[in-house]
Amino acid sequence: MSTRITVNGEFRLVDAGPDTPLLYVLRNDLGLNGPKFGCGLGQCGACAAIVAGNLVRTCSTLLRDVGNDHVTTLEGLGSLENPHALQKAFIAEQAAQCGYCTNGIIMAAKILLDRNRNPDDEEIKDALAEHLCRCGVHNRVVRAVRRAAVELAR
Amino acid sequence: MTDPVLSRRRFAQGLGIVVATFAWTARSSIGQAPSNLPFSLRNNRKLAGWIRLKPDNSVVIFTGKAELGQGILTALAQIAAEELDVEFDKIQLISADTTHGPDEQYTFGSQSVEQSGAAIRAAGAEARAVLLVAAARRFGVAEAQLKVVAGSVVAPDGRRATYWQIASSEPKLLRREIAANVAPKRPADYRIVGQSIERIDLPAKLTGRASYVQDMRLPGMVFARVVRAPRDRAKLMALDDTAARSVPGLVAVIRDGNFLAVATEREEQAIAARNALASGARWSDDGISLPDTSNLAEELRQLRSETSVVGTAGQTEPVPPGAKRISAEYTRAYVSHGSIGPSCAVALLKNGHMTVWSHTQGAFPLRGDLAEVLGIQNTEVDVIHTPGSGCYGHNGADDVALDAALVARAVPGRPVKLQWMRDDEFAWAPLGPAMTTKVEAALTSEGRIVDWSYDVWSNSHAMRPGQTGGVNLLAAWDLKVPFAKSPPPRIPQPFGDGDRNAVPPYELPRKEIRNHLLLDTPIRNGSFRTLGAHGNVFAIESFMDELAEAAGLDPVAFRLAHLKDPRARAVIEAAAATAGWNAGAKGDGRRGRGFAYSRYKTIGMYAAVVVDVNIDRSSGIVRVARVVIAADIGSVVNPDGARNQLEGGIVQAVSVTLKEQVTFDRRQITSRDWAGYPILTFPEVPSIEVVLINRGDPSLGAGEGSLAPTSAALANAFAHATGHRLRLLPMTPERVKAALA
DSSP states (O other): OEEEEEETTEEEEEEOOTTSBHHHIIIIISOOOSSOOSOSSSSSOTTEEEETTEEEEGGGOBHHHHTTOEEEOHHHHOOSSSOOHHHHHHHHTTOOSSOTTHHHHHHHHHHHHHHOSSOOHHHHHHHTTTOOOSSOOHHHHHHHHHHHHHHHHO | OOSHHHHHHOBOGGGGTOTTOOOSBOOHHHHHSOTTSOGGGTTOOBGGGTEEEETTTEEEEEESSOOSSSOHHHHHHHHHHHHHTOOGGGEEEEESBTTTOOOOOOOOTTOHIIIIIHHHHHHHHHHHHHHHHHHHHHHTSOGGGOEEETTEEEOTTSOEEEHHHHHHHSTTTTOSBOOOOSOOOOGGGOSSTTSOOOOSSHHHHHTTOSOSGGGOOOTTOEEEEEEOOSSTTOOEEEEOOHHHHTSTTEEEEEEETTEEEEEESSHHHHHHHHHHHHHTEEEOSOOOOOOOGGGHHHHHHTSOEEEEEEEEEOTTSOOOTTOEEEEEEEEEOOBOOOOSSOOEEEEEEETTEEEEEEOOSOHHHHHHHHHHHHTSOGGGEEEEEOOOSOOOBSOSHHHHHHHHHHHHHHSTTSOEEEEOOHHHHHHHSOBBOOEEEEEEEEEOTTSOEEEEEEEEEEEOSOOOTTOTTSOOOGGGGTSSSOOOOOOOOOOOTTTOSTTTTOSOSSOOSSEEEEEEEEOOOSSOBOOBTTTTHHHHHHHHHHHHHHHHHHHTOOHHHHHHTTOOOHHHHHHHHHHHHHHTOOTTOOOOSSEEEEEEEEETTTTSOEEEEEEEEEEETTTTEEEEEEEEEEEEOSSOSOHHHHHHHHHHHHHHHHHHHHTOOOOBOSSSBOOOSTTTSOOOOGGGOOEEEEEEOOOSOOOOOOSSTTHHHHHHHHHHHHHHHHSOOOOEESOOHHHHHHHHO
């Protein structure tokens, strides 16, 4: 049961049923590590990715609902060798401890900066209100998003 | 001491000789080690067990401590690079792996820099000295004439040899016992230690490189899930696995007593099979009765307990006449770890050897318990630490490792990845136990505390694998031939268990502190960051404010009047100065400010915290606007890393204090998702200022000491703002509204 999907700019054929949550397709069929299983309930945000320009919880998005929409994951933003401004900013601010939730936070910040090039702290916090972090790096995350906004505006 | 299994499990006789270190196990070799030997070297004496020079001109450092998200590997790499005089980026870290060691037992208690750091410092200094001696021979000059520049030994005439060249011509150079007789570098000469070097593991984690056990993919791997009872200690009465077996991709349904699991080819199939198997399982209704949460303190005090006096002074002296007696009672709820990623493990049984990749805090202790449950020798099991989601204590990591191993045993030759679902983690991982305390003190008219009486009731916070007298792994208790749970250990002061930090840090002429270790365990208990320190410091520091108020004295001045330790006084004065503490300032009903002080574990880091709150009286919502902490963690290896740990502890403490409680009815835990167990969110996080005081004293761990004083300062700020005191945590909107009504 092959399904076509476009992830990080590439067409891929995956051998997964249409009812498969996107998270498992990304992680297990495509070998991507960015989206993480956190709750499976759409509550924590660790699994977030961008589908058709919108932030989605991949644990509760079915493959059938993705269709021809383009999917972007953390890996699609940048790489170890060529990181995205957000990834660089998170490293510069050391805005992670365990880093497990950071995928969703960076993806949400990407959507925020796509829509608001110069968010203030309150706007950043509001954009991340549905993303849980347990290590307590929230203030560093806010600084990192601000830093990335400055970098992207250059 | 004849049976190796028993001796591994023997509770530390070594506590008597190890002043500043706590560990479970003692081996006979401990007593024979030189007394100046760093703790972690005592059982790991081989220099090459800590440091190897690789042919690619890098240095491999082995540590028994694990990266839990706290940045320990970076700090240890800094120490290694510093002592060896090699460039930081030449250092590679291999951590907590039973296939080679070292065995440093657990990564807990804010001891990693103290223990592994001290060991790597000594090993690094010794390796450098050994290489220098060899270079001196090679060049025919005295060692004193040589210098080391970035891993190269340079002679006065300009001849040079890299460490790797020296080691390749003398391959046995580092294969020696550590003598620990080489003086490490003077802190004044540090170039790398003390710098805020970026975490070595973050770039991979932030760009989606495989970093976590959850990211492991081995050829032929199957996915597994467990099915657990709806409530603790329920028994599996009947099982219809027809539906589960019809799930596509099913590889195995595993049943052993009350332990149930499924394995499938794909992950979503495992979840479907889990749900199908759960529907086909009928469980007994004889689970135990859980405490009535509306009367938690009394319910806890009624459990069977074992009482011991853990601190006493001046009991033969009478209390001065005329002193005013004041008492209060404080309680905190059961607390969940709430790691964002549920626990996960990968296990593989191949040719009779079980390998488990786990985010455990104790690879070696876990190996022992896995071997015992699986009925095989320790040497037939390996545990390799692989990072998981954030670890704040004894979560489900060890339990899921056994779950995965049990599934792997049923599908030999195929790697098994088993991740708990969110409700598995919330309902079954060990919790930070609820605690209740009673404190009474006598106060003179001049505002001196002349008597102090304190009682704490708590289950043990120390129920890890590797302890004596049983097996502390969830599935082990569910097997057809079950294993007994280990009894709680008796951990002496100053470390303590539920009584951690129960002895106040203040100068008290007369005091008695009693620990009531609860023996009945209605809710599964374990280690959550700080163990009992959180509940005790919340109580003691809340009560200090109550006493100050009764004496009509400023809370900061009142504390200073009862403290002599200059490091304690220094953090208190620094926090007050940084926050702009204004003695005599009054709360206005909505805004207030609170103070608290503690020294973690009595012998660990010092912290003083000022918290500013805003209270919405109509909704009952408490917002923390700002937190200032002054901390003395001794010599700081990585200042930004230390700040990150202190900040994280503060955020977690605000969350615990305002929001967190595991909820349950009389039968089972009911908080099984994030809606049922809310934590602090981005808009609710306060601004935080950290002041680090570094007087050059030995390093003290920074991972835990900021939590407890933050909770207490927050409670004090609420009381300061409103004139009402909340003595029951968490400070939920309902409780706030009730207090203000």
